[in-house]
Amino acid sequence: MGASGLGSGLGNCINLSNLTLNLDNNQIGDEGASGLGSGLANCINLSNLTLNLYYNYIGAMGASGLGSGLANCINLSNLTLNLYNNQIGGMGASGLGSGLGNCINLSNLTLGLRQYKMQNLPNFDEQSHSQQEVLRQNSSRYLSFQYTENNLYSFKDREKVYKIEKRYQILRLIWRDTNISFCLAAIDREYGQKVFIKVIKLEECILKYIIQAIRSIKIENHFQHENINSNLHIMMESKNLYIVKELMDINLKDVTFSRQELTDEHIKWFVYQILKALNFLHSQNVYHTELTARDILLKENCDLKITGFIHSNFPHEVNYYNKKGYYPPQRILELPENLSKTDIWHVGVIILQLLYGYPFFEKRNRGGRNGVLQAYFYSIGSPSEEDLSQYKDYTEQYEQLKSLNQYCKKSWQDQFPNANPLLCDLLDKMLVFNEDKRFSLKECFLHPYFEDLYIPDDFQQCNLKFDHSQLQIGSNEDEDIDKEEVMKDIYFEVEKSYQKQQLRRYQIQIIQNIAFQKHLAHQIPLNPKLIFYNLYEDL
Incomplete structure (x- = not known):
């Protein structure tokens, strides 16, 4: 709402000719970007505009809304627009381009859109075993996404600092399994969902526990079913593995012991x-x-x-x-x-x-x-x-x-x-x-x-x-297992999870952009949250 309010205020400054807005590293989403665009649509005398909106949560709908607003700024001659490290996707870029197409007096344009592309993502589940093996062997060196401090939220447990994606808001410690792992309740702000996050300290794990973890991960990644607690997201940072699942309320053992x-x-x-x-x-x-x-x-x-x-x-x-x-x-x-x-x-x-x-x-x-x-x-x-x-x-x-x-x-x-x-x-x-x-x-x-x-x-x-060879590692007690080989499996699953997250966002953004375009063309009432949650369930 902050960015929308800012846009509403700027909408009254109809004589503005030069404007620089540095709104990077905030939590601006689609609603805020669209509101900002609506306000700028009234600034028809703008000739020089710099918008720094990188490291936010702007998706396809927000980028299209911003483009639609800038379409009214027909006197723009110099525009710098930095949207990198957002989630605008291909449809968002297309909507932004359509709006800028009306800025017929532009002579200098700088667009920063790096690290947004989500098209042509590999479908790991349909790749052959040999293709997956090539990716597995190289995944530790060629992870698609390297986290920076701007992507991460820091929290402490027993005086040690852990870092996880900013989309997760930590609520509380649920339980501590052993000295090598603990579990948290959190909110995934990207999808508006309560989640359970298991943190595994890989550096302190013996090989046996790492093998057990990778076996469980592979099954819970593969079998997507309403009655299986499948993984929603896996990430890794500084040798700490974070496994995200839906947060459940209680286990059946505790129900029976409660005597209800x-x-x-x-x-x-x-x-x-x-x-x-x-x-x-x-x-x-x-x-x-x-x-x-x-x-x-x-x-x-x-x-x-x-x-x-x-x-x-x-x-x-x-x-x-x-x-x-x-x-x-x-x-x-x-x-x-x-x-x-x-x-x-x-x-x-x-x-x-x-x-x-x-x-x-x-x-x-x-x-x-x-x-x-x-x-x-x-x-x-x-x-x-x-x-x-x-x-x-x-x-x-x-x-x-x-x-x-x-x-x-x-x-x-x-x-x-x-x-x-x-x-x-x-x-x-x-x-x-x-x-x-x-x-x-x-x-x-x-x-x-x-x-x-x-x-x-x-x-x-x-x-x-399901490739059963994925479960064979560690099944023979006499087998001499290289920990680095097991770690390649971990890296590979992290990479798969990242790519699937990106594909999911891209799918969401396509539908959101279609809904937003219908809203603009036919004035259909738009409820971004309703569109988002219905789509989340469908996917």
């Missing part, structure tokens, strides 16, 4: 969304393998997203104490496992936690491998001889299973008398020792429990092929 009452409608809607996300991942043979209630993030309206992909397709060694009885029996026994059925087991355990309020199997877990298995079999029943026969070649595990106490299967309905009988039936199909008898993902979402929710289009496939 969950209705059957809550549980059904949560599980339905989890199955949608897993179906999208499984369509490209990507499996979570470590899904717990903590990896389920919720909004106040009960929409959810899954996260935590650091071990996807490569489950790590069993931790009996941290996972609280989430692992399927095959993982506990270190037997071969069908990873798609592993995810189904995890969903079943999450359902139990929603019904019980705490990790269900912990109440009978006496610790260690046998303790976890006994807790499972007390409820689901001990495996039959037929179920065990497929593991006869694994002598140690087979003998261990045979030595355990024998239990008959308990009814879930008896253990949860108030639960929906259809949900109890679904649990019977999900929490099964024999993977061949355990429900598949498709059988789960076609179960009668979801009859009132199920829409075939909800279970869409991911049509963008």
Whole structure:
């Protein structure tokens, strides 16, 4: 509003002939630039004008509005207009040029438009593996965008200074994971959205954690789905990696531990969304393998997203104490496992936690491998001889299973008398020792429990092929891994994110410019925020 007000004031100075305005390094956006242009449109006697508007937030609509205002300054003979380091895009430059085309008396023109171009951006997702490998090898040296102090906002954490793009306004510290990372809540002022920013101090990370981070980044960049907490933006500055995601309100673990009452409608809607996300991942043979209630993030309206992909397709060694009885029996026994059925087991355990309020199997877990298995079999029943026969070649595990106490299967309905009988039936199909008898993902979402929710289009496939070689790094413990090679992957993902950000801005600016041109031509009421947010959702 400041720039618009300035323009309104200048609009009364109709006898101005020489004007220099230095408004660089502010926060002027489209509305301010357009308002400034409207005011200058009344200064019809201007002959010498210098406008320094670099390092602002001016997009296509603002540049076109400024051009439209200058179109009335037909007596201009000298014009210097510096708009570099804005976001005006090709359509903005075109609108600006159209306006200046009316300045028929211009004899000297200087236009500073560098670092705005966003056309012909590479579509990384459609490039071949060899093309991407060439870019990956060179990305550390040829990043498209090098940050300057004018692009960055500084903040402190534990006396150390961190720098992030100015578009982000830091709100608060959410939690500190370890000494190598922490998480912030912020507002992305460019899109008007609350975001979650994870800061990873790469210099202090051991190689194992960097590998886990890049694996998670690659999955969350690739799979864009409403129930997957995909990355919105990745940036890097001074060996600090910043991963930006949508800010969610709470995780499912905290919901269950809060002891608030969950209705059957809550549980059904949560599980339905989890199955949608897993179906999208499984369509490209990507499996979570470590899904717990903590990896389920919720909004106040009960929409959810899954996260935590650091071990996807490569489950790590069993931790009996941290996972609280989430692992399927095959993982506990270190037997071969069908990873798609592993995810189904995890969903079943999450359902139990929603019904019980705490990790269900912990109440009978006496610790260690046998303790976890006994807790499972007390409820689901001990495996039959037929179920065990497929593991006869694994002598140690087979003998261990045979030595355990024998239990008959308990009814879930008896253990949860108030639960929906259809949900109890679904649990019977999900929490099964024999993977061949355990429900598949498709059988789960076609179960009668979801009859009132199920829409075939909800279970869409991911049509963008996922390159599984991206997950191979670090999968072999004996492999000698070069940290610099892993860092090339980090640089490559940062570069991809930057280019996609630029492409998105360019798309937004095209639509905004069309809307603004219609506004100018037909006096259609213009609400820049409404146009912006509708477009953001569409993209």
